[in-house]
Amino acid sequence: PYQRQVYDLFLPENLREDLQKKSEAARQILQPGVHLPSLQHYHSLVPLDTKIRGATNTFGLPSWVFKATSRKNGNVFCLRRIEGFRLTNEEAIKAVNSWKKIIHPNIVTTIEAFTTRDFNDSSLVFVHSYHPLSKTLAEHHFSTNRFGRPTAVPERVLWSYLVQLASALKAIHKAKLAARCIDISKVIITEKNRIRLSACSIQDVLHFEVPRRIEELQQEDFFSLGRLILSIATNTPPRNLGDLRLPLEQLGRTYSIELKERISWLLSPPQNMATKTAEHLVYDLAQHADDVLVASLDTEDELTTHLGRELENGRLVRLVAKLGSINERPEFDGDPNWAETAERYTLKLFRDYVFHQVDSQGSPVVDLGHIISCLNKLDAGIDEKIYLTSRDHQSTFVVSYKELKKQLQGAFSELLKAGSKTQANRSY
Amino acid sequence: PYQRQVYDLFLPENLREDLQKKSEAARQILQPGVHLPSLQHYHSLVPLDTKIRGATNTFGLPSWVFKATSRKNGNVFCLRRIEGFRLTNEEAIKAVNSWKKIIHPNIVTTIEAFTTRDFNDSSLVFVHSYHPLSKTLAEHHFSTNRFGRPTAVPERVLWSYLVQLASALKAIHKAKLAARCIDISKVIITEKNRIRLSACSIQDVLHFEVPRRIEELQQEDFFSLGRLILSIATNTPPRNLGDLRLPLEQLGRTYSIELKERISWLLSPPQNMATKTAEHLVYDLAQHADDVLVASLDTEDELTTHLGRELENGRLVRLVAKLGSINERPEFDGDPNWAETAERYTLKLFRDYVFHQVDSQGSPVVDLGHIISCLNKLDAGIDEKIYLTSRDHQSTFVVSYKELKKQLQGAFSELLKAGSKTQANRSY
Ligand SMILES: Nc1ncnc2c1ncn2[C@@H]1O[C@H](COP(=O)(O)OP(=O)(O)OP(=O)(O)O)[C@@H](O)[C@H]1O
Ligand SMILES: Nc1ncnc2c1ncn2[C@@H]1O[C@H](COP(=O)(O)OP(=O)(O)OP(=O)(O)O)[C@@H](O)[C@H]1O
Ligand SMILES: [Mg+2]
Ligand SMILES: [Mg+2]
Numbered sequence: 001p002y003q004r005q006v007y008d009l010f011l012p013e014n015l016r017e018d019l020q021k022k023s024e025a026a027r028q029i030l031q032p033g034v035h036l037p038s039l040q041h042y043h044s045l046v047p048l049d050t051k052i053r054g055a056t057n058t059f060g061l062p063s064w065v066f067k068a069t070s071r072k073n074g075n076v077f078c079l080r081r082i083e084g085f086r087l088t089n090e091e092a093i094k095a096v097n098s099w100k101k102i103i104h105p106n107i108v109t110t111i112e113a114f115t116t117r118d119f120n121d122s123s124l125v126f127v128h129s130y131h132p133l134s135k136t137l138a139e140h141h142f143s144t145n146r147f148g149r150p151t152a153v154p155e156r157v158l159w160s161y162l163v164q165l166a167s168a169l170k171a172i173h174k175a176k177l178a179a180r181c182i183d184i185s186k187v188i189i190t191e192k193n194r195i196r197l198s199a200c201s202i203q204d205v206l207h208f209e210v211p212r213r214i215e216e217l218q219q220e221d222f223f224s225l226g227r228l229i230l231s232i233a234t235n236t237p238p239r240n241l242g243d244l245r246l247p248l249e250q251l252g253r254t255y256s257i258e259l260k261e262r263i264s265w266l267l268s269p270p271q272n273m274a275t276k277t278a279e280h281l282v283y284d285l286a287q288h289a290d291d292v293l294v295a296s297l298d299t300e301d302e303l304t305t306h307l308g309r310e311l312e313n314g315r316l317v318r319l320v321a322k323l324g325s326i327n328e329r330p331e332f333d334g335d336p337n338w339a340e341t342a343e344r345y346t347l348k349l350f351r352d353y354v355f356h357q358v359d360s361q362g363s364p365v366v367d368l369g370h371i372i373s374c375l376n377k378l379d380a381g382i383d384e385k386i387y388l389t390s391r392d393h394q395s396t397f398v399v400s401y402k403e404l405k406k407q408l409q410g411a412f413s414e415l416l417k418a419g420s421k422t423q424a425n426r427s428y
Numbered sequence: 429p430y431q432r433q434v435y436d437l438f439l440p441e442n443l444r445e446d447l448q449k450k451s452e453a454a455r456q457i458l459q460p461g462v463h464l465p466s467l468q469h470y471h472s473l474v475p476l477d478t479k480i481r482g483a484t485n486t487f488g489l490p491s492w493v494f495k496a497t498s499r500k501n502g503n504v505f506c507l508r509r510i511e512g513f514r515l516t517n518e519e520a521i522k523a524v525n526s527w528k529k530i531i532h533p534n535i536v537t538t539i540e541a542f543t544t545r546d547f548n549d550s551s552l553v554f555v556h557s558y559h560p561l562s563k564t565l566a567e568h569h570f571s572t573n574r575f576g577r578p579t580a581v582p583e584r585v586l587w588s589y590l591v592q593l594a595s596a597l598k599a600i601h602k603a604k605l606a607a608r609c610i611d612i613s614k615v616i617i618t619e620k621n622r623i624r625l626s627a628c629s630i631q632d633v634l635h636f637e638v639p640r641r642i643e644e645l646q647q648e649d650f651f652s653l654g655r656l657i658l659s660i661a662t663n664t665p666p667r668n669l670g671d672l673r674l675p676l677e678q679l680g681r682t683y684s685i686e687l688k689e690r691i692s693w694l695l696s697p698p699q700n701m702a703t704k705t706a707e708h709l710v711y712d713l714a715q716h717a718d719d720v721l722v723a724s725l726d727t728e729d730e731l732t733t734h735l736g737r738e739l740e741n742g743r744l745v746r747l748v749a750k751l752g753s754i755n756e757r758p759e760f761d762g763d764p765n766w767a768e769t770a771e772r773y774t775l776k777l778f779r780d781y782v783f784h785q786v787d788s789q790g791s792p793v794v795d796l797g798h799i800i801s802c803l804n805k806l807d808a809g810i811d812e813k814i815y816l817t818s819r820d821h822q823s824t825f826v827v828s829y830k831e832l833k834k835q836l837q838g839a840f841s842e843l844l845k846a847g848s849k850t851q852a853n854r855s856y
Contacts, residue, residue, distance in 0.1 A: 011739070019736045020743075027804070032811055105725030167718050191732070194725070279715060286714035287707060290595050293717060296724040297533030297622070303731035304619070308447045310738040311439070315448075376455070383460050 011306050022132040026067070026076050037118035039125055042068035042079060050139065058183055058199070059206060061085055067130050077111060078130040080199065085124040085206065087115050092208035096126070098177055099201035106168040108188070108198045113205060126202055134188040137161075137195065141184070141232050155255050157193060158229055159288040160295075162262065164195050165225055166285055169218075170278035172200075178217030180204070182224035184231060184238060193295075219270045222281070226266025233259075316375045322412045323351060332415070343407035346397060349388040350378075350404055381405035439734050450560040454495070454504050465546035467553055470496035470507060478567065486611055486627070487634060489513055495558050505539060506558040508627065513552040513634065515543050520636035524554070526605055527629035534596040536616070536626045541633060554630055559618040564626075565589075566612040569660050583683050585621060586657055587716040588723075590690065592623050593653055594713055597646075598706035600628075606645030608632070610652035612659060612666060621723075647698045650709070654694030661687075744803045750840045751779060760843070771835035774825060777816040778806075778832055809833035 011019075029044055030036070036045040048065040057063060062083040069076050087093065099110040111127040141153065165182065172179050180203040188198045231238045233255060234247040241247050244267055252260040262284060270276065282289070332338035339348065354374045377384060381402045388397045439447075457472055458464070464473035473494040485491060490511040497504050515521065527538040539555040569581065593610065600607050608631040616626045659666045661683060662675040669675050672695055680688040690712060698704065710717070760766035767776065782802045805812060809830045816825045 011735075015735075016739065019732075019739050023736055023740055027808060029808075029810070105722055105729055163721075167722060170718060171722075191728075194728075282718050283711065283714045286711045286717065289714065289717050289721060290598060290710050293591075293721045293724060294533055294595060294599075296721060296728055299728050300619075300622075300724055300731065301533060303728065303735060304447075307439075307443075307731060307735050307738065308451055310735065311444065311447050312451055380455060380457075382457065 011310065015306070025132040026130070028067075036066070039068065039079065039116050039118055040114060041071040042077065042127070043071060044069045045079065048078070058181070058185055059202060061206075067132075076130045076132075078108070078128045080126045080128070080202070081116075081119065082124040082126070082202070082206070083119070084121055086122040087124060089208060092205050093124075095204040095208055096201045098175060099204070102171060102175060102177070102200065104168055104171045106164045106194075106196050107171065107200060108196045110201045113201065124205065126199075126205075128198065128200075131188060131190040131196065134190045134196075134198075136185050136198075137187045137189065137228070137232065138184040138237070140189050141235070142237055152235075152254055153232055155259060156288075156291065158233055158255070158259060159285070160193050160292050161195055161232070162225070162229060163285050163289045163292045165197070165228075166278060166281045167289075168197050169221055169225070170282055173218050173221075173278045176214060177204075178214055179221045179224075180217055182221055182228055184228055187228070215275065219275060222266045222276045226263050230263055230267070233263075315379060316372065319375055319379055319408075322408060323347065344411050346388065346399060346404065347407055347411060349390060349397070350399075352391070353386065353388055377401045378404055378408070439738065443734070453560040454558070456495075464494070467496065467507065467544050467546055468542060469499040470505065470555070471499055472497045473507065476506070486609070486613055487630060489634075495560075504558045504560075506536070506556045508554045508556070508630070509544075509547065510552040510554070510630070510634070511547070512549055514550040515552060517636060520633050521552075523632040523636055524629045526603060527632070530599060530603060530605070530628065532596055532599045534592040534622075534624050535599065535628060536624045538629045541629065552633065554627075554633075556626065556628075559616060559624065562616040562618045562624075562626075564613050565615045565617065565623065565656070565660065566665075568617050569612070569663070570665055580663075580682060581660055583687060584716075584719065586661055586683070586687060587713070588621050588720050589623055589660070590653070590657060591713050591717045591720045593625070593656075594706060594709045595717075596625050597649055597653070598710055601646050601649075601706045604642060605632075606642055607649045607652075608645055610649055610656055612656055615656070643703065647703060650694045650704045654691050658691055658695070661691075743807060744800065747803050747807055747836075750836060751775065772839050774816065774827060774832065775835055775839060777818065777825070778827075780819070781814065781816055805829045806832055806836070 028046055030046055036047075039045070045066040045068045048067055059082055064081045064083065066079045066081070067076055068079050093113050093115070096110055096113045100112070103109055108131065109129040111129065113124065113126045116123050116125055165187070169179060179197055179200060181197060181199040186197065186199045187195050189195055227238060227241065227244070230236075230244065230247050230251060231241060233251045234241075236247055248260065248264060248267070251263060265276075265284070266281075338344060354371055378401050381404075383400050383402055385398050385400045388399060389395070456474055458474055464475075467473070473496045476493040476495055487510060492509045492511065494507045494509070495504050496507050521541050521543070524538055524541045528540070531537055536559065537557040539557065541552065541554045544551050544553055593615070597607060607625055607628060609625060609627040614625065614627045615623050617623055655666060655669065655672070658664075658672065658675050658679060659669060661679045662669075664675055676688065676692060676695070679691060693704075693712070694709075766772060782799055806829050809832075811828050811830055813826050813828045816827060817823070
C-alpha cells in the first residue's frame with residue numbers, strides 16, 4: 001500500500017524553482033562596499049528599480065523602490081522613497097491609517113509611512129508588503145527586450161485582470177477610499193496571472209493639501225481600469241492611446257463583444273444620475289469571476305497536495321536522522337560496540353537493506369522508490385516481514401517492520417535520555 | 429539579514445496536523461486477517477462507511493464506500509459498490525464517460541465504473557477521486573454525538589456552499605448533464621468550508637433504462653440545492669422538512685432577506701417559459717462569489733508561503749546532511765584522522781559553534797534561531813567572519829562564511845567522488 005511513483009513525491013520543477021528564486025531574492029543582500037542608509041528599523045536596503053528614472057513619473061516626483069529587512073521581526077518589506085518631498089502638514093501622513101486596514105489578496109498591504117533625512121534630503125517613505133520578483137504590468141506586457149511582435153494577450157487573462165481589480169476596487173470603495181493608482185506601472189504581477197495594486201495610499205498623502213471629492217476619485221478609478229485593460233489589449237502604452245475610440249475599435253476586432261462593452265462602460269463619462277459602482281462591475285463580471293474562482297480553487301488544491309508531500313518528505317527525513325544517529329555510532333555510554341550489538345545490529349542490517357540493495361550480480365540497485373517504500377513501512381510499523389542478511393552472508397533474520405520500529409524507538413530514546421535534556425526538542 | 433523568528437519557520441500546528449492525519453488516513457491499511465477482495469487493479473480496500481446501512485438509501489440499493497490503491501500508479505481512489513445491481517444493458521456503464529471529463533474543484537472526479545462478481549453477487553463499482561477524511565454535509569452538520577443545541581451555521585458559510593454548488597452546476601449543466609445527487613449525504617466537506625459533489629454519474633447509470641429529459645433533471649438540481657441549504661440553515665434533516673413554506677419562514681427569521689429570496693427562487697416550481705439556469709444563479713450570487721474568491725486567493729497566498737518555507741527547511745536539512753556526513757566520520761580513504769584534519773577540522777569547530785553554544789557559565793544555550801541563522805549564512809556564503817575556538821580553548825580561528833562554504837563543498841565532493849557513482853543523486 002506504500003508504493004507511490006517517485007515523480008509524485010517531488011514538487012514540480014518549475015514551482016520549486018520559482019519558490020527558490022523568490023526566497024533567494026528575499027534573502028539577497030548588496031555586495032559589501034555599496035552602502036544605503038538604514039531607515040528607522042528597516043536595514044539592509046536593496047534597490048528594486050529596474051530602470052533609471054526621469055524626474056516625472058506616476059507621482060510627479062522621483063521615486064525609488066527598495067526591499068529592506070525589519071529589525072523588529074526579521075521580515076522583508078517593500079519601501080518606496082519619494083525623493084524631495086517636504087511634508088508641510090503632519091496630518092497628511094495619517095492618511096495611511098485607513099489604508100492599513102485594507103487587507104485584500106489583490107492589494108499590496110500598506111504598513112506605514114514616515115519622513116526621513118537619511119538620504120540627505122527630505123524624503124517620504126512608504127512601507128508596503130514585499131512580493132519577491134514581482135513585475136509591473138508594464139514590465140510584463142511591454143518588455144522592450146522582446147523580439148518580434150508580441151503575441152496577443154489571451155482574453156481570459158484580461159477577464160482575470162478585470163475580475164481581480166474589480167474585487168480590489170470593491171474593497172477599497174467600500175472603505176470610502178479610492179485607489180488612485182490603477183496604472184500599468186503600479187499594478188504588479190506576483191504569481192502567474194495574479195495581480196495586485198502596489199502603491200495604495202501614496203497619492204492620498206502627496207495630495208493631502210488639495211483634497212478632492214472621494215466620489216469623483218472613485219469614478220476615475222473605473223476610467224483608469226478601462227484604460228489599463230485597453231492599453232494591454234491593444235498592446236499600446238497608455239501615453240500612446242490618444243483618442244480612446246480608436247483603440248476601442250481595435251480591441252473589438254480581436255476580442256469578444258462582451259469585453260468591448262465592459263471596457264466602454266468603464267471608459268464612459270460619468271452620468272450624473274448613474275454613477276458607477278464596484279458592485280455593479282462585480283455583477284457584470286460574474287461569469288468570469290466564476291472562472292477565476294475555479295482556477296483559484298484548483299490552485300489551492302494543488303498547493304495543498306504539494307504541501308502534504310513536502311511534509312511527508314520531512315517525516316522521512318526525521319526517520320533517516322534517527323536511523324543515522326544510531327547506525328555506525330562510534331561509541332555510546334563508554335561502549336564502542338553499542339551500534340553493533342543487540343537491536344542496533346538489526347537496525348544496521350536494515351540500513352543495508354534499505355540503502356545498499358544489490359542485484360544478483362552484486363551491482364548496486366539505486367531505487368529511490370524502494371528506499372521510500374521501506375521507510376514508509378517502517379514509519380507505519382506494519383506487520384510485513386523482511387529477511388535481513390549479515391554482511392558476511394552467514395546469518396539471516398526474519399523481522400517485521402513493527403519490530404523494527406520498536407527497536408528504532410528503543411535505541412533512539414536511549415540516545416535521547418543520555419543527551420542533554422535541553423537538546424531533546426520537539427523536532428524528533 | 430537572515431534573522432527570522434522561529435515561529436515563522438514552521439507550518440502552523442493545526443495545518444500540519446490536518447495534513448498529517450490525511451496522509452495517514454490515505455496510507456491506512458486493514459489489520460491482517462480482515463479480508464476484502466481486490467477489484468480489478470484496485471487492491472487494499474478499506475471501508476470508509478461510518479454507519480451500518482439499512483437497505484434503502486440515496487440509490488435505493490445498499491451502497492458501500494471504500495478507499496483502495498491502484499496497482500497502476502499507486503494512487504488511492506474512492507470506490508463505491510452498489511450491492512446487488514444487475515446491469516442489463518452494457519451501454520448503461522458508458523454513461524460515466526461524459527462524467528470523466530468534468531474536472532471541477534467542487535466536484536469529485538469520476539474515474540470509471542465496472543461490474544464485479546468479487547463480492548459473490550452482481551455489484552456495480554464506481555471509482556472516484558479520493559479525499560481523505562472527508563465528511564458528508566449530513567455528518568458535519570447533523571452529527572448526533574454533539575451535545576446540546578447545535579449553533580447556527582454562519583450565513584457566510586451558507587453563501588459559500590451556494591456559490592460552490594452553483595459553480596459546480598454551471599459546469600455540469602454546460603456539459604448537458606444533471607447532477608442528480610445534490611443531497612446532504614452526497615456533498616462532502618474536504619477542507620475547511622470546501623465542498624464537493626461526491627457521487628456524480630451514479631444515477632445516470634442506475635436509471636439508464638428509464639431516461640428522463642435532461643432539462644427536467646437540471647431544474648430538479650436547483651430544487652435540490654434549495655432544499656439542501658434550507659435543511660442546513662434550519663438544522664432539520666431533509667426528511668423532516670415537510671411543507672417547505674414553514675422552514676423557509678424559519679430561515680427568514682435567522683438569516684437575511686437576500687438569502688431567503690435566493691432559496692425561494694431555487695425552490696419555486698419551474699415556470700414553463702422561465703426555466704432556471706446556472707448562469708442566472710451565478711449572477712445572483714456575484715457579490716458572495718467575490719467573498720469566496722477573496723478567501724480562496726488568501727488561502728492560495730498562505731499555502732504558497734508555507735510551501736516556500738518548507739522548501740527552505742529542506743535546503744537546511746540538506747546542508748546539515750552534508751555537514752553530518754563529514755563531521756565525526758570514523759575514517760575516509762583509509763585515513764582515520766580525515767575528519768579531524770585540514771578544512772574538516774574547521775568544519776568540526778563550526779559544528780560546535782552552531783550546535784553546542786554555551787553561556788558564560790558553560791551551560792548549553794539551545795537556540796533554534798541561532799542554528800538556523802548560522803546555516804542560512806553558510807548557505808549564502810556571506811562575507812561575515814566568525815571566531816571558532818578549539819575544544820581545549822588553546823587556539824582561535826577567524827573564518828568567513830564564504831570560506832566555510834568553500835570548505836564544506838570541498839570536503840563533501842571528496843566524499844561524493846569516492847562514493848559509488850550511482851549513489852550520487854540530485855538530492856544534494
Ligand atoms: N510591493 C512590492 N514588492 C516587491 N516589488 C515591488 C513592489 N512594488 C513594486 N515593486 C517592484 O519595484 C519595481 C519598481 O516599481 P515602480 O512602481 O517604481 O515601477 P516603475 O516602472 O519604475 O514606475 P514609476 O515610473 O512610477 O517609478 C518594479 O519592478 C516593481 O515590480
Ligand atoms: N470521494 C470520496 N473520498 C473520500 N471519502 C468519501 C468520498 N465520497 C464519500 N466519502 C465518505 O464515505 C462515507 C460514506 O459515504 P456515503 O455517500 O455512503 O454517505 P452515507 O451517509 O452513508 O449516505 P448513503 O445513505 O447514501 O449511503 C462518508 O463519510 C463520506 O464522507
Ligand atoms: Mg520607479
Ligand atoms: Mg453510505
